[in-house]
Amino acid sequence: xxxxxPFTTTRVSSRTQRSGDxxxxxxxxxxxxxxxxxxxxxxxxDDARVDDTSKSVGLGGCFSALRTTLRxxxxxxxxxxxGPATAQLRSGTEFLSPEMQRQQADxxxxxxxxxxxxxxxxxxxxxxANGQACVSCHAEPQQSLRGAATRYPQVDAAxxxxxxxxxxxxxxxxxxxxxxxxxxxxxxxxxxTAYAASLSRGLPLDVRTDGAAKPFYEAxxxxxxxxxxxxxLSCAQCHDGLVGxxxxxxxxxxxxxxxxxxxxxxxNDVGSLHRRLRACSLGVRATQFDYGAPEYLALELFLAxxxxxxxxxxxxxxx
Amino acid sequence: xxxxxxxxxxxxxRAGEIVEIRVLTRHPMDRGGQSDGKGGTVPRKILNRxxxxxxxxxxxxxxMHTGVSAxxxxxxxxxxxxxxxxxxxxxxxxxxxxxxxxxxxxx
Numbered sequence: 001x002x003x004x005x006p007f008t009t010t011r012v013s014s015r016t017q018r019s020g021d022x023x024x025x026x027x028x029x030x031x032x033x034x035x036x037x038x039x040x041x042x043x044x045x046d047d048a049r050v051d052d053t054s055k056s057v058g059l060g061g062c063f064s065a066l067r068t069t070l071r072x073x074x075x076x077x078x079x080x081x082x083g084p085a086t087a088q089l090r091s092g093t094e095f096l097s098p099e100m101q102r103q104q105a106d107x108x109x110x111x112x113x114x115x116x117x118x119x120x121x122x123x124x125x126x127x128x129a130n131g132q133a134c135v136s137c138h139a140e141p142q143q144s145l146r147g148a149a150t151r152y153p154q155v156d157a158a159x160x161x162x163x164x165x166x167x168x169x170x171x172x173x174x175x176x177x178x179x180x181x182x183x184x185x186x187x188x189x190x191x192x193t194a195y196a197a198s199l200s201r202g203l204p205l206d207v208r209t210d211g212a213a214k215p216f217y218e219a220x221x222x223x224x225x226x227x228x229x230x231x232x233l234s235c236a237q238c239h240d241g242l243v244g245x246x247x248x249x250x251x252x253x254x255x256x257x258x259x260x261x262x263x264x265x266x267x268n269d270v271g272s273l274h275r276r277l278r279a280c281s282l283g284v285r286a287t288q289f290d291y292g293a294p295e296y297l298a299l300e301l302f303l304a305x306x307x308x309x310x311x312x313x314x315x316x317x318x319x
Numbered sequence: 320x321x322x323x324x325x326x327x328x329x330x331x332x333r334a335g336e337i338v339e340i341r342v343l344t345r346h347p348m349d350r351g352g353q354s355d356g357k358g359g360t361v362p363r364k365i366l367n368r369x370x371x372x373x374x375x376x377x378x379x380x381x382x383m384h385t386g387v388s389a390x391x392x393x394x395x396x397x398x399x400x401x402x403x404x405x406x407x408x409x410x411x412x413x414x415x416x417x418x419x420x421x422x423x424x425x426x
Contacts, residue, residue, distance in 0.1 A: 108327040111390040114345040117323070268347075268389035 089307050092253040092318060095244075104259075104317040112194060112263035112315030115187075115270045119195025122188060127179045134172070134192075141199060149200035149312055153301040155212040162216045162297045165193050166272060184291035190270050194261045197314035204311055205258065207304040220302025223295055229286030235299075250319055255280075256307035257300065259316025270315060273300055322346055322417050326407060331424045332399035338423065340379075341394040342369070342407065350385040368410040369393070373423070374403030399425045 093101055103109045124135040138144050153164040156171070163171060169192050170181045182189040209217040224235045238247065239255035246252070260273035267275075274291045277299060281288045289295045323345040332338045344366065351363035363385065371379040378397050407419045 108325060108341050109343060109392055111343060111345065111392070114323050114325070114343075114390070263390075 089254045089256055089310060091256060091258055091307075091310050091313060093259065093313055093316065095251045095253040096317070096319070100317055100319070104313070110263065110315070110317060112261070112270050112317065115191045115194040115261070115263075116198045116315055118187070119191035119193070119198075122192055123195060127173070127177050131177050131179060134177075137176070141196075145196060145199045147200050147203050149197040149314070150203050150206045152207065153216075153297055153304065154208060155216065157212075160212065162213070162294070162301060164273075164292075164297055164300055165196055166274075167292060167297070169193060169196065185272060185275060190261050190272060193272065194270060194315045197261065197312060200312045201314070202311045204309045205256075205304050205307050207301060207308065209301070209305045213301065216298045216301050217305060219295075220298035220300070220305075223299045224302050224306075229281070229284035231284040231286075233284045235280070254307070255303065256310055257303050258307060258310050259313040259318060261314055262316040262318045264318045266319065273303075276318075322409070322411075324407065324409075324417070324419050326405075326419055326421050328405070328421060328423065330422070331426055334399060334401075334425050336399045337396050338399050339394060339396050340371070340405070340421075341392070343390070343392045344369075344409065345390050346409075346411075348383075348385075348387060348389040348391065362412070364412045366391070366409045366411050370408050370410075371395075372406045372408075373397060374401050378405075399423060401425055 093104060096104070107113050122134075123138075123141065124133050126133045135141065149165055152168065153162050155161070156163045156168075161167075166184060166189055169189060173179050174181050182192075207213070224239075227234045227237075235255065238252050242252050243254055244251060257273040257276070260276060261270050262276075263270050264276070272291070274293075274296045277296050278288045278291075325343040327341040327343075329338055346366050348365045349361065349363065350365065351361045353361045355361050365383060365385060365387070367383055369379075369381040369383070370377060379395050381393055383391065402423065402425045404420045404422050407421070409417045411417070
């Protein structure tokens with residue numbers, strides 16, 4: 001185990017947080033107050049030592065994550081969420097305008113269904129002269145794959161790697177169909193992913209975080225809670241602490257990826273969750289990881305576990 | 320698959336009834352102008368016109384410009400007069416055309 005955590009923790013009020021200056025000094029009368037005292041209108045703010053990214057993976061990372069969790073509990077209680085935060089998260093759809101919610105639900109107006117349609121075609125098309133179509137193994141996908149997307153990302157038993165839906169489709173294509181991989185973010189992979197995810201529409205997320213998935217989950221949690229980038233912001237600061245407030249022209253949501261692959265108006269296109277995460281990384285001026293990078297996979301698992309019970313809405317529409 | 324269309328309208332209508340026709344189109348609507356990496360620019364490639372005829376009569380025309388988003392959606396109404404095909408025709412920059420038909424049965 002790493003060093004003992006410092007006993008005192010500085011806190012800033014939510015007003016200071018909202019001003020967009022995370023580096024400003026804490027209000028003096030709150031400085032040094034232990035974080036677990038409830039009734040303080042604040043988002044937990046850690047000191048510089050916890051921000052040390054080199055500690056974020058492995059035992060030290062788990063430990064700091066645990067400490068941060070302990071500190072988050074009273075905060076969660078203050079914003080009115082009873083029990084664990086995961087139980088009360090709301091889908092990003094609820095942060096959209098009523099008009100966009102209707103557009104998302106209406107297949108005749110949701111452009112993402114073109115990708116679903118393309119995915120359905122690809123699913124039953126033979127990839128080569130003697131190749132096998134997806135449907136020759138996954139017969140009756142409406143039944144056999146219903147609910148499959150709710151269990152991703154998951155650890156592949158054979159390789160021990162964490163695979164999301166895209167990763168599983170690529171693995172099937174390379175190992176079972178003997179075809180070259182599509183590549184992340186190609187229209188074909190997005191279509192197949194959107195189709196596979198759409199088969200689980202309405203079913204609750206239910207990923208495993210125990211056993212082999214536990215280290216990935218912990219790494220994802222550490223990434224979610226770690227301050228990063230030039231803006232020195234963690235995912236949790238906005239997507240836990242400032243939900244419902246405005247960031248530029250948009251409303252901050254809980255950051256659950258149940259609608260992805262989603263049609264994003266900013267993209268005029270369907271994109272994967274990793275594309276969205278890359279946009280977040282850019283937003284806080286942090287390192288953008290590659291599509292399918294282990295960091296984003298772990299984060300994807302954490303987000304799915306955090307939103308456990310929320311229905312899959314892919315393919316959704318997002319701003 | 321750069322073009323696809325989803326046309327939503329009732330299959331049947333009574334004579335004289337107003338029917339709503341919704342057209343969602345898949346197209347990147349590339350307004351062009353980006354560098355092509357070789358000193359030139361990428362030419363504009365959008366759907367510039369949608370025309371709809373109903374039993375041979377033109378009923379709707381939509382001229383699109385670069386301000387129209389990718390994957391445009393448009394809805395309009397017409398009066399059901401006689402059983403016949405609605406012919407949708409899109410014209411793309413460069414001269415390509417795409418067509419779809421939908422049948423309206425008037426009872």
